[in-house]
Amino acid sequence: MKGVLLVNLGSPDSTDPKDVKRYLGEFLMDERVIDFPYWFRSFLVKGIILNTRPKKSAAAYKKIWWEEGSPLIVLSERLQEKVQAKTDLPIALAMRYGNPSIKQGLQELHDKGVTDVLLVPLYPQFAMATTETILVLAEELRKEHFPNMTLTDLPPFYNKKEYISALSNSIKDYLSDKDYDHILFSYHGVPERHIRKSDVTKSHCKIDGSCCNTQSAAHNYCYRHQCFQTTKNVIAELGLDENKVTTTFQSRLGVDPWLQPYTDRTIIKKAEKDGIKKLAIVTPAFVSDCLETLEEIAMEGKEEFEEAGGEEFYTVPCLNDNEEWVDALAKWIHEFEKN
Known part of the structure; x- marks a missing residue:
């Protein structure tokens, strides 16, 4: 059975x-x-x-x-x-x-x-x-x-069409009546060493900006590649302007390097240096809203954005049910x- x-x-x-x-x-x-x-x-x-x-x-x-x-x-x-x-x-x-x-x-x-x-x-x-x-x-x-x-x-299932369709439509539906300047795709962070440890080829993952775009068996277990690919899939599905989309990574612990760019620093930079007033954030590493999305992003992220000069901050809910x-x-x- x-x-x-x-x-x-x-x-x-x-x-x-x-x-x-x-x-x-x-x-x-x-x-x-x-x-x-x-x-x-x-x-x-x-x-x-x-x-x-x-x-x-x-x-x-x-x-x-x-x-x-x-x-x-x-x-x-x-x-x-x-x-x-x-x-x-x-x-x-x-x-x-x-x-x-x-x-x-x-x-x-x-x-x-x-x-x-x-x-x-x-x-x-x-x-x-x-x-x-x-x-x-x-x-x-x-x-x-x-x-x-x-x-x-x-x-x-980051590459499965059913998932990408559900994620894309949830983003489109939530933002349909909202005016925003930029979308941040924020994924949970992991140490860079985790990416290298998961590299089945033991040589492909260099985290240098090019390896994620070069075909490799390593991609089957590469969190970084799969995050960037998720963003690309949604951009293609919704026909988004790539210049108005950024992929970032939230949460880090200790002094070792974690995946970058960091979400919190990017939120501040978008407001302070890039002049973004209305920011939308999607959290595709999670399918259920949790502490990381409801408190770390929707509350702390919003506060950081507004303190840096931002005005409107939209957190797209996870897929949930x-x-x-x-x-x-x-x-x-x-x-x-x-x-």
């Missing part, structure tokens, strides 16, 4: 600093998120970050928390329900960090008699800190607890069902 496990990032159980600390500990101790030797990662996370960051992060979560709970969890549940309505296959939901766990999701499917699982990481682009960590953990859990299960993973996005997922699930 076949079934589907949708997997998103995750969220603390509440905005209580203790729950946030527990969540951050699980997240940041992942060797594919902070890819340092265990002793150093433990010192950094448990010795420094978890003693300072939970209260600040809890305050940020409080700004975006809904009555029903974490926006990411609530929106993921809505997506699950809508997709379930379009297929007879059991659809379970899990989070890489926090609850419900991937083990719980696999157990739910197992209890329903499922032996063949389509694993759907809810990330359009591949990255070792997102897609890869889901696939690795799911396989570890399968071997230990569900040896008779078969896992098939949905590849990154958008009907065309639901239809895209249902289509891919039906293809899995037929095979």
Whole structure:
């Protein structure tokens, strides 16, 4: 029997600093998120970050928390329900960090008699800190607890026409009645070393402005290439002026170089130096609105833009439970069902 496990990032159980600390500990101790030797990662996370960051992060979560709970969890549940309505296959939901766990999701499917699982990481682009960590953990859990299960993973869908159509139409619909000068495509940042570690050729990814545009097997696992390609796909789909579109990367930690240009600096530059008064921002690395989109972009980004002289700041919502996005997922699930 076949079934589907949708997997998103995750969220603390509440905005209580203790729950946030527990969540951050699980997240940041992942060797594919902070890819340092265990002793150093433990010192950094448990010795420094978890003693300072939970209260600040809890305050940020409080700004975006809904009555029903974490926006990411609530929106993921809505997506699950809508997709379930379009297929007879059991659809379970899990989070890489926090609850419900991937083990719980696999157990739910197992209890329903499922032996063949389509694993759907809810990330359009591949990255070792997102897609890869889901696939690795799911396989570890399968071997230990569900040896008779078969896992098939949905590849990154940044290039799939159904996804690009859903994303493009959501942007067009949201901005249809808004006057804007420029669009920023802001993707979540990762350290440059992650790009090189994911390079299956061990030589292609130089992050020099040209490698992402030169055909290579490395692109199948290159987050940077897939982000820029997502932007290009939407530009083509909507017929946007390339001169009025910029791709950036948000969030960074530590002193090592992360993917550039940085979103926060670009937001300020667009207002201060480029004279942009009306800025729209899209966040295509996420399919569900979360802390990074609702607080870091829609609140902090807006404040930075206005302080730098900007006037109008539009944050395009993620796909969330958008009907065309639901239809895209249902289509891919039906293809899995037929095979």
